[in-house]
Amino acid sequence: MxxxxxxxxxxxxxxxxxxxxxxxxxxxxxxxxxxxxxxxxxxxxxxxxxxxxxxxxxxxxRPDIKRGNFSREEEDAIIQLHELLGNRWSAIAARLPGRTDNEIKNVWHTHLKKRRGGPERGRHDAAGGGKKHKKPRSEKKPAAAAAAPASPERSASSSVTESSMASSVAEEHGNAGISSASASMSVSAKEESSFTSASEEFQIDESFWSETLSMPLDGYDVSMEPGDAFAAPSSAEDMDYWLKVFMEAGEVEDLPQI
DNA sequence: AACCCCTACAACCGCGGTGGT
DNA sequence: AACCACCGCGGTTGTAGGGGT
Structure with missing residues (x-):
């Protein structure tokens, strides 16, 4: 290619x-x-x-990006999703409204990985699309480039999936400015009920997470029937189910021993 | 107060996938 | 069918800032 x-x-x-x-x-x-x-x-x-x-x-x-610390619930969700999806950060991010794959990846590598017991328990990397490679990069960034990246409005919190999001902002909000754009973002009714307005502190309750975790993995190929998606993924017992799913999909040799 | 180490995060790199010609 | 261009993803690195000594 x-x-x-x-x-x-x-x-x-x-x-x-x-x-x-x-x-x-x-x-x-x-x-x-x-x-x-x-x-x-x-x-x-x-x-x-x-x-x-x-x-x-x-x-x-992006106006819908939620910045700031990850809540305990979010972290738990990441851990759980990582169990299921491996290093498919974009897939995980799609289920955590307002969070980017890069951010999730960072959080994972910085603390969640440790939290769940040592570095790389198992081989999730393989499940995540399996990139190989990496020759060391010798010459990198030119120099410090002082300017600490400015942080535009950081209060935004809306949900909408990644792809639909950006384009809707771009096309629907003329020069509205990103903060106001975030406030009028189109969100699904279900999710809207779980999010407070952009200017208020982001609040997540139990129901939000159960809803989020039970959303179908639309668009992400985890080799399953859409209807089966995340019926009730809550604990280790579900791991057996997923193991089976992956087994049927022929990916099991890369899965960690649970 | 100075130095060192660690952590967090933004950004880059390279690859695979996909759609168009 | 083959090729090309682009997009998106995951892995990795560099640097700033904070905390500890």
């Missing part, structure tokens, strides 16, 4: 984003959406590669 030349072009900026760049990117996406990431930086006048723009938007600038 063709490899995207991406950032290899010289002259493109790397490293931390400046507040100005953030502004430009957000404004451009709000106005035109992000139909084509590759073309976006050029159109927006950013000296970044499309990939970098996409990452910045998805992991940081």
């Amino acid at each position: 063709g490899r995207a030349p991406c950032c290899e072009k010289m002259g493109l900026k790397k490293g931390p984003w400046t507040p100005e760049e953030d502004k430009v990117l957000v404004a451009h996406i709000q106005r035109h959406g992000h139909g084509n990431w590759r073309a976006l930086p050029k159109q927006a006048g950013l000296l970044r590669c499309g990939k970098s723009c996409r990452l910045r938007w998805i992991n940081y600038l």
Whole structure:
């Protein structure tokens, strides 16, 4: 397959984003959406590669991103989902509204991994799509690039799945500004009931998590019947069920011994 | 007060998948 | 059918900041 030349072009900026760049990117996406990431930086006048723009938007600038500490419930959910899905961070993120795969990945590696008992209990990596590789990266970031990335409005909390989200913002909210966009985000009625408004402190109750965890894994291939999805995934006894599912899907050799 | 170590997080890299031509 | 371009994902790294000594 063709490899995207991406950032290899010289002259493109790397490293931390400046507040100005953030502004430009957000404004451009709000106005035109992000139909084509590759073309976006050029159109927006950013000296970044499309990939970098996409990452910045998805992991940081998207209005529906909920920042701040993970609640205990969220952490538990991550652990549980990781048990089921392995390192499929995007799949996990899809079930944790307002959290990005990158963020979840970070949290996992920084504390959750330890919390559940030592590094890498088992081989979830394989379940997560199984990327191999990694030759060490020698030369990396140019220099500190002082500018600590600005943190735009961080109170946003809405839910909507990743893909639907960004485009709806881009297309529906002219120059509304990201914070107001977040307040009027389209959310499903079910989820809306679990989230307070964007300006209020994010509050999660038990029902939210049971609902979240029982949402079907739509769009994510875990090799199961949609109807079976997360019927009641709550404890180790369900592991047997999932083991069976994965077994049938032929992925079992990579699963940890539970 | 200075130094060192650790943690958290933003960002980059490279690959696989997919859709278009 | 083959090729190409792009998107999205997961792994990894660099750096800033905080805490401890």
